[in-house]
Amino acid sequence: MTRPTLAQQLARQGISRRAFLKFCAATASMMALPPTMAPAIAEALGKRTRPSIIWLSFQECTGCTESLTRSHSPTVENLIFDLISLDYHHTLQAAAGEAAELAREQAMEEGGYLVLVDGSIPVADGGVYSTIAGMTNLDMLAHTVKDAAAVVAIGTCAAFGGIPKADPNPTGAKSVAALMADGSIASKPLINVSGCPPIPVVITGVLAHYLTFGTVPELDDLGRPRAYFGDSIHDRCYRRPFYDAGKFAKTFDDEGARKGWCLYELGCKGPTTHNACATAKWNMGTSFPIESGHGCIGCSEPDFWDAGSFYKPLSAATGDLSGLAGGAIAAGAVAGAAAGLYARSQKHKAAASREKMTVDDLKD
Amino acid sequence: MGGLSDIPVVTAADDVASDTAITPAVQALLMELADRLEVFRQTGETHVIDLRSLPMPVAEHELLREWLGVGEVRIELDSLGPTAIHETAYPGIWWVVHRNRDGEVMTQQVEVTACPEIIRSQQEDIHEGLQRLREALPTGESA
């Protein structure tokens, strides 16, 4: 059976070419491509067939799915989901139990499907900490990824381990990338869409890119699409002029905070965080956290839960150095006393074997 | 602890004196548009700015829109939800807002062109429309 191309499918749904162009303009914007790319998108989309998608949820909080389904331009997302065939999603599918697992097996038969993963994968104690239909997460992932065309790790948990991997990581949680690296699952092209949760428009944008061009977008060194994660929050922050001018809010309700000054001193992690919040925004494009007066907490970066307090400035130590210093001073005193006494005895010995005072004695 | 009323509240609008309201971002965009309009006049090269791709608060989109004003043409499309297009007070600069069926903004663009492409009838649609027209025509026999 030959699948219809997307253009045919849309035409069948009674969607005009003009409406399709509008959709492409929205898609270009979503993919963070320049608007001039819309015709190219239209052309590429017209030729593609509907890819099959399997969405696996592991150690996660469903925040990523919530984020996606609450995304702010439902028509675009709905269209995307009309255009892809979401064959398996624990939370969204109507089927349950064996029927659901059957759907996954069926989708896999054709091969060439896209696997979306949210949540990290626990591997400690044989993976018992999370199982679905009697299968450990690791087994299910390994099985599903084997014939996949590509894998998209949705959310910081799947991309980098996220909160389950936070110190002390009792379940031995791992990211998809880590499992590919250590050979527990097959290595496939991998796109990390990090964020806790990821920005909905970024999730759909990445899917739209794959759908449109059939390729993995250009990635950064952490496997994230450059189109969204190329700049840091700080690079694109509208408060940046205040940072450059050295105007910082000192508390969340002081004069500076009210004037919208930079939140660096209140712990903003924008300079070390790469994400699209500053442009893509949240809540139907309303704003993003910094616009609401709270610093960035670095949710799209690896191990951000272990990066110290959200409210400590980036230049501060993550641990409790002053507590440590007390211990160090005590240890130093003991060690110093020992070293000193030793040196002293050496000196006495030396003095016993010579008469005159030398220049050496005057040193220090 | 006092009540909520004890907390001094200053709204953002109070800080921006309305007469001098131009922000650096809006100023930069206006300059870009002027340059682009000049290029279009001389070479016919069109240009589109996607407002979502710019790091500025949504309030500044409004500011830019006010600065550009409203010109002679206003067009409504009904295509996958409403699209509102108007020519700004500066001919050749168009303001395009695509909404979805729920009325939420999908994209907001400023175009430098003589007529936004999306307004034109598309070949595919003309072709399909022609067929429908022919089918709808009463045939000669029955007349």
Place this chain on the structure above:
Amino acid sequence: MEFLNWVRGPGLEYATVIFLVGILMRFLEMWLIGRKPDLSRPRASASRAGWRAVWRRSLPSEGLMKNSPLVMIAGYVFHIGFLLVLLFYVPHIHFFKDVLGFGWSGLPTPVINFLSILTIAALVALLIHRLIDPVRRFLSTSQDYIVWAVTTLPVVTGYMAMHMDVMPYTTMLALHILSVEILMVVFPFTKLMHAFTFAVSRYYNGAAMGRKGVQL
């Protein structure tokens, strides 16, 4: 990011412990070695001469200023610049505030920027001079070069981190903190210790001389 987390967390903790333990060890060691009591009658006040020496020797000496002005000026520029940048760059103050529990106000970023460039220039000039001048070159040991490198790296990496466009800020910040940690670890066991001992040793020399009635 993992690297940054390490240098901001455990890395910094190790460095702090080594730094503090090292310094205390050195001080206690010096103190415990002790001095034989000087039984001679003092000819003048030892303590006055001691304090005087601490102060006088912080000022440029005329002779040196004439003989090698570059070393003198670059030396002062880099010491003062280094200290100002260390103590008055706002993010640094936040670091100290977090550890010490109190902070102070800082210098504007452009000033820090300028000071950093001056400091780096002075450090480079001093290195070149050390390499070119035959006498200084002869006197230099590998420790001198190591000490130069561990002092210069934090300033250079810090400057690069401030100018975020050169390299990704996350990497630069991590490298900057790492370079500081190296400095902290090396500090107690090299000549860098002079940052703490200079006053003590000047006082000691001054006091010893003063006691003997030498005019300083």
